[in-house]
């Protein structure tokens with residue numbers, strides 16, 4: 162594998178920078194062999210991994226080491242791409258946006274610094290994984306629950322910074338952030354919110370601090386390296402009640418959203434229900450070739466046959482109520498009545514009470530079995546996620562669903578989408594699953610992705626998050642007043658990062674020094 166240097170940095174200067182980094186973290190934590198570089202590439206990439214090749218990776222263990230690395234990066238003009246655990250699968254994994262960037266892997270900074278059961282929060286270093294925090298809470302019998310993504314291999318901090326989400330009432334992880342410690346690209350160390358007061362006793366309690374509030378400015382951002390994150394955790398409820406509902410027809414997703422949205426907004430449902438096409442369950446457990454060997458996307462009649470054999474509707478709604486038993490029962494009755502207007506079949510009910518096994522509770526119990534979907538097409542699988550945000554209303558959901566499904570069919574990829582319902586909007590995560598070694602398929606997927614961005618933008622739908630290859634494309638859809646938001650972001654970037662060393666290109670924000678590398 163060819164070494165790709167950071168733009169404008171000679172090999173001699175680069176080697177000097179690596180030596181300086183080794184002086185800080187120790188030689189064994191500067192990873193610069195071909196094999197190392199390969200490890201930090203996007204191993205789910207749709208044939209474009211070579212656009213995002215890291216030049217090396219460096220793994221600090223402390224805040225002081227991070228600060229020293231930032232000083233070196235500024236001195237040698239070597240860009241850094243911070244990751245917490247780098248499991249950002251479907252969005253670029255550990256790979257940097259700009260080739261030649263050094264990955265700053267914070268996985269060794271993995272201390273759980275504080276967990277406060279009384280006030281329901283934790284303070285974490287970036288390398289703490291969902292599994293680590295879960296085991297810590299379990300081992301110490303702390304009655305606080307986390308909210309985990311469907312694939313929970315990654316870090317609590319990385320997921321929240323990317324505005325990832327889980328499925329409990331505390332599901333929107335970025336909303337639970339309360340106080341950050343950040344190393345700015347110019348080396349300055351800051352604490353946000355009440356952490357800016359050295360002796361504050363409410364850093365993890367009060368989000369806003371005094372004056373402008375910065376936590377969200379470090380999310381999906383290249384303004385700083387987060388070295389500590391305060392996060393609210395959910396007190397264990399007395400009971401939960403899950404409802405799993407099969408919807409027989411493709412268009413049922415429309416009325417289901419219209420029925421659920423007011424209940425979500427009023428707090429009858431406090432978590433974010435997921436309505437996913439049921440193919441996801443089949444794709445997690447079997448391979449496509451077991452069902453169909455033909456070309457093109459799975460024909461509708463074959464799909465219906467598969468769903469029938471697996472006792473599944475076209476969509477499955479998974480929702481759960483958390484709290485007092487009596488209240489859950491009343492809310493479940495209201496939800497069942499809403500669905501009975503449209504579907505006759507039995508609604509599966511799953512009940513959990515404090516003291517029962519946590520497995521069926523609806524607590525964030527980390528798992529990685531969702532990863533199995535990438536085996537669907539056979540070969541070395543991968544996937545990419547296209548994730549627009551729509552108003553929680555049938556007219557938008559149906560329009561987006563039909564248009565996306567049609568686009569998938571045009572290139573012969575099976576539709577695999579879900580709508581997660583928040584208070585006022587729904588996030589529509591569409592996965593494109595492919596065989597990474599099938600060049601024809603991956604090039605069609607890349608073209609499809611651009612078409613989907615354009616289709617969505619025409620309707621006024623933005624992406625909630627995107628893969629590193631499409632960060633500029635998505636940024637350009639935010640076009641009000643000739644992209645004035647991008648100019649604002651770039652002005653802040655310039656002020657904080659004059660040498661352009663931190664995550665150039667992230668979310669389409671390029672420091673002036675790096676703009677020639679913009680695609």
Ligand SMILES: Cc1cc2nc3c(=O)[nH]c(=O)nc-3n(C[C@H](O)[C@H](O)[C@H](O)COP(=O)(O)OP(=O)(O)OC[C@H]3O[C@@H](n4cnc5c(N)ncnc54)[C@H](O)[C@@H]3O)c2cc1C
Pocket residue numbers: 243244245246247248249250251254255267287309310311312314315316317318319320322323324325326327385386387388531532533534664667
């Ligand atoms: C099958 C499947 C299902 C999935 N389901 C979900 C889901 O339900 N919900 C969901 O949210 N995601 C989901 N994902 C996407 C992804 O796996 C998770 O979001 C994962 O948590 C992200 O990886 P990570 O936590 O290791 O973050 P990282 O890869 O460490 O970080 C992501 C990005 O955040 C920035 N960043 C990270 N740490 C820092 C830091 N300390 N300072 C500054 N910037 C930083 C960087 O730009 C980095 O590239 C799914 C993926 C797959 C494959």
